[in-house]
Amino acid sequence: MxxxxxxxxxxxxxxxxxxxxxxxxxxxxxxxxxxxxxxxxxxxxxxxxxxxxxxxxxxxxxxxxxxxxxxxxxxxxxxxxxxxxxxxxxxxxxxxxxxxxxxxxxxxDPKYSRDEKTFYEKFIDVVKKNGRMDEVALYVKLMPKSTVMRNLGFGFKLYQKGKINLRPVRSNAAGDVAKMFENVLSEEVQKQ
Ligand code: SF4
Ligand code: SF4
Missing domain, CATH: 1.10.1060.10 (Alpha-helical ferredoxin)
Structure with missing residues (x-):
């Protein structure tokens, strides 16, 4: 503040x-x-x-x-x-x-850019695609490739301890969630 x-x-x-x-x-x-x-x-x-x-x-x-x-x-x-x-x-x-x-x-307006905005957009991308949050997918989207590669060993340790899931996480309701996003977006377009 x-x-x-x-x-x-x-x-x-x-x-x-x-x-x-x-x-x-x-x-x-x-x-x-x-x-x-x-x-x-x-x-x-x-x-x-x-x-x-x-x-x-x-x-x-x-x-x-x-x-x-x-x-x-x-x-x-x-x-x-x-x-x-x-x-x-x-x-x-x-x-x-x-x-x-x-x-x-x-x-x-792309001129307004900050990390929180990028996080917000990537978060929405992952939820739209998978129907729920997938922490690993979000991490890969947010971080530069070099950082992801550097942290592979640590990620594997977390996986071994059951802290993260390396397989893509997809909800059974992914189709419904995608439809929901579509509906909201088309309502927004109609309002404009
Ligand atoms: S709606 Fe947003 S700005 Fe208002 S009290 Fe909640 S977090 Fe704060
Ligand atoms: S938005 Fe409402 S609560 Fe906030 S400063 Fe203005 S009058 Fe007060």
Whole structure:
């Protein structure tokens, strides 16, 4: 976490950012301007300790139009979608939904790139393909080949102790999960 001490420059700004976000959120976006910076969201967030900006600070940055800091923050990727902020906000801001929409905007633009975003995308790839998480497949997707090769011996020891499964892990419901992803994506396309 940090205070907003970083110098904000004009190239980080997009005066239309709050409006764009509001429009994308539709009815749920109408409450964004009502945020009065009480900090209840930050006080309720179980993962705030790991975020670079607190949920309250993200709201402040949105209102200031500092798009670069918001979309490059770890906060949007670390949000656990627990809804604590949304149910407690005295102004009715659905901050969980704001975080989801910020993620969508960051995914659409490759210039916003950070490790948490890569992890998120690869995680979804594995679940989409296998119908469930496969830790070994995720590790191989995330790590450079040289690191995977260097750790082969350690991986084999973990396998011998039954800690990891070296065979691809695939759920019987993989087809249904893939269909679910397809349905959600086609709904998103129709909304645009
Ligand atoms: S709880 Fe609501 S009003 Fe308070 S800072 Fe968070 S978003 Fe703004
Ligand atoms: S929904 Fe996200 S931002 Fe809100 S309290 Fe939960 S983890 Fe924190």
């Amino acid at each position: 940090t205070t907003l001490s970083r110098k904000i420059t004009s190239d980080m700004m997009d005066p239309t950012f709050e409006t764009t976000l509001k429009n994308r959120l539709g009815e749920k976006g109408e409450k964004i301007p009502l945020c009065f910076q009480c900090g209840v969201c930050s006080g309720s967030c179980p993962v705030v300790f790991a975020m670079d900006y607190t949920p309250r600070q993200i709201m402040e940055l949105i209102k200031l139009g500092v798009k670069e800091l918001v979309l490059n923050s770890s906060t949007i990727w670390l949000c656990a979608a627990c809804y604590s902020c949304s149910v407690r906000c005295p102004q009715g801001v659905d901050l969980k939904q704001v975080m989801e929409t910020l993620k969508e905007i960051a995914i659409e």
